[in-house]
Amino acid sequence: MFKVNENYLKLPGSYLFSTIAKKVNAYKEANPDKEVISLGIGDVTQPLAPAVIEAMHSAVDDMASAETFKGYAPDLGYEFLRSAIRDNDFKARGVDIDLDEIFVSDGAKSDSGNIGDIFSVNNVIAVCDPVYPVYVDSNVMEGRTGTYNPETERWSNVIYMPCTKENNFVPDFPEQTPDIIYLCSPNNPTGSALKKDDLQKWVNYANEKKAVIIFDAAYEAYISEDDVPHSIYECDGAKTCAIEIRSFSKNAGFTGTRLGYTIVPKQLVAEDGTALNPLWARRHGTKFNGAPYIIQKAGEAVYSEAGKAQTKEQVAYYMNNAKTIVEGLKSAGYNVSGAVNSPYAWLETPEGMTSWDFFDFLLEKANIVGTPGSGFGPSGEGYFRLTAFGTYENTLKAIERIKNL
C-alpha cells in the first residue's frame, strides 16, 4: 500500500505565483474590456539579444546535420559554456573558480529547490523574511521545517530573519544558530542588496558556526553600486562555506529559455569530512540530464562581446523602468525602497491596508498586478513588490494610473 510524502500535505495553499495567476485570470475573464498591466511576477518582456538569437539559429542548424548533431551533454554542462562563465563571471572579478565547480542547469529555481537534496533532513535552515517562496517550500517538502502555525504564518523549525525598514532590509544574525542559511542579494523581494562588508560578516559567521550559505545571486546584473559584490566568492573565506546559484533569466531575459548554474566549491566540506561538490555532481548526474545544447549555446552567446553589450542594454532598459517606478511612487506619496541594485521596488502599503488588500485594490482600481509582500513571508506584511520587467510604455502607464488613484 503506497503512502505519500506527508510533508507535502503541510504546505499551506499553492505556490504564490500560481495563486496570483489564478486571481488575475479570474479578473480578466470577468472584465474582458480591462487592460491589465502586470508588474507582478518577475518575468521579463524584452526579446532575447540578437547575439543570442543568432547563436540559437546556428545551434539549431547544428542539430540538423549528423556531423554536428549533439546528443547527451556532458554531465556538468558543455565546457564552452563553463569556460565563459568562469572567465566572465568570476576571473574578471578576481575570483578563481574551477570548471568542475560549475554545474550548468535549467535554471536557478530548479537549483535552489533541489540543492536541499544533498543535505540531511536534520539541518535547521534560516531564511530572510520576506523571502523567495521556493527556499521554504522546498524545505517543507523535504521535511526540514517542522510544523506550520497559521496564526504566526511561521514554521516551527525555520529561523526567520526579518528584513524590514527597521534594519534597512539587512538580516541580523539570528539568536538560534542555523545550519543552512539562504541569502539572496540583490534581494528578491525587497530589492535591497548586501554591501561587501555586510556579506563578509555573514561569510565569517558561517565559517565560525560551520554553517553553509546558499547564496542566490540571480539579480547580480542589476547591481549599480561599487560596494555591492556580484559573487559571494568576492568575500574572503566564502569557498569554505558558500554555494552560489546563478540564473540567466534576469540578466539575459531567459525566463522562458531556461538556463542557470550553481557553484559548489571543492573546499566546501562538512564537519564529518564529506565534500559537497561530489554529492551535487552525483545528484546532477543521476536526476538531471543537462540543459539543451541549443540553450547552452545561447548562454555562451551572452558572454560574447556583442552579447554582453546587448544584455547590458536590456538591464539598463529595465533599470530605467525601475527609476520610473520609484520616482512615480514617491511623488504619489508612497514610501518605497529597493530598485537601485535590483529590478524590484518595495513599497509600503497605505495605512490600514494589508498586502493582499492592496493587491485587490490595485487590480480592481488600476488594473495593475503586483505581488503582495506577505506572500513572501510574515514580515512582508504591509509591503508590496512591483517589478521593472514590464515594457517602458506599460510601466509609465501603470505609474500614471497609480498616481491618479
Added chain:
Amino acid sequence: MFKVNENYLKLPGSYLFSTIAKKVNAYKEANPDKEVISLGIGDVTQPLAPAVIEAMHSAVDDMASAETFKGYAPDLGYEFLRSAIRDNDFKARGVDIDLDEIFVSDGAKSDSGNIGDIFSVNNVIAVCDPVYPVYVDSNVMEGRTGTYNPETERWSNVIYMPCTKENNFVPDFPEQTPDIIYLCSPNNPTGSALKKDDLQKWVNYANEKKAVIIFDAAYEAYISEDDVPHSIYECDGAKTCAIEIRSFSKNAGFTGTRLGYTIVPKQLVAEDGTALNPLWARRHGTKFNGAPYIIQKAGEAVYSEAGKAQTKEQVAYYMNNAKTIVEGLKSAGYNVSGAVNSPYAWLETPEGMTSWDFFDFLLEKANIVGTPGSGFGPSGEGYFRLTAFGTYENTLKAIERIKNL
C-alpha cells in the same frame, strides 16, 4: 553545523554511464589511433527531423521580437504541446487523458528521478533486475532502500524482480508485497517488452495491493508487435494505479534537446485519500520552471504530419541497425534477445566472462563500447547491452569486428 544527506554516502561508485565514459576516455587517450565505436550509452546519432528544425527556427524568431517573445511557460507546459500529446499519444489509442494530467518536463530521467519526492520514505520499492540505474539510485538518495550489501550487490529494502532468460525477461510477482513498482516496457536494458496480457496482470496486481506503478514508456516508439501496449493506460484500471513517464529522446532524437512528460491521472489516490496529481503539480510548480518554449515548440512539431513521418523514418533507421546487430551476433554464435520492440540487443557474454570482462574485451580487442549488464543490477551479470543508436555504417563495422574476434 551543517550535515549532509548521509544516504548519498551509501551509493556505491558513480553513475554507470559516467564510469563508462571515464573508462572510454582513458582508453582513447592511451590509444589515439584507434577508432572507437560506441554502441554503449543509449544516445542517438541521427539529426533532428526537418519539421523539428523548422519549428525551432521559427520559435527562435518568436523570441527575437517583443510581440511574440515568451517568458515563463505555464506550470504544466504549453497547451499546444499538451493537446498534441493528448490527441496523438493517447486519444489515437483509445485512451482519454485530460490536459491537467499531463506534466511537460525536461526529460524522463529527471521525472523518473524526481517522482519519488511525492512518496513517503516508508514505501518499499520493487524494481526489475537488471534495471535503469536511476530508479534505484534516486531512491537510495531519498533513503528508501536500506543498506547495501556489496556481496549480493543488493539493497536490503528493495525488492528485486529478476528478469533473465529463465522467465523470458518478464518479471514475476514478488513474494514480498511492494508499495511502488517500477516497470519499463519496452525494457531498458533487456530490450524485451511486456505483452498486453502481462501488463494487464501487473495493473490488476497493483490495484489489488494498492501499490503504484511507475511506468517508463520511453521506448514505446520502437514497438513493432501488435500485442504490446504503447501506454499502460491501454490496460483496464491503470488510471487508479499507474504514473506513466514519456520521453522525446528516443522517438525523436531529443537526447540533447531535452523534453519529456509524465502522466499523473486524477483517479490515482492513496489509501488515505490523497490524490497524487496535485502533489506532483505542487512539486512541478515549486522545484521546476518549465521546459524552454523553443523546445516545447520542437516537441509540438514531432506530432505534425511531417514530423510523424520523419521521426517514424528515424525509428525505422535504428530498427534496421537493431536487426543488423541481432543477425550479426547470432551468426557469430552469440545468444541474443531484445531488439524487436526496442533499440536494445541483450546478449549473453561468452562462457567464463563477466559483463565487465566482456566490456574490457570488446573495448580493447574490437574498440567497441557496450554496456555491461551487471551495471544494471546483479541479475544482469553475464549479459551485455548493445544499442541500435549508432549510424548504420558504424553498426555494420562494429558487427564485422565482433564477427572477426
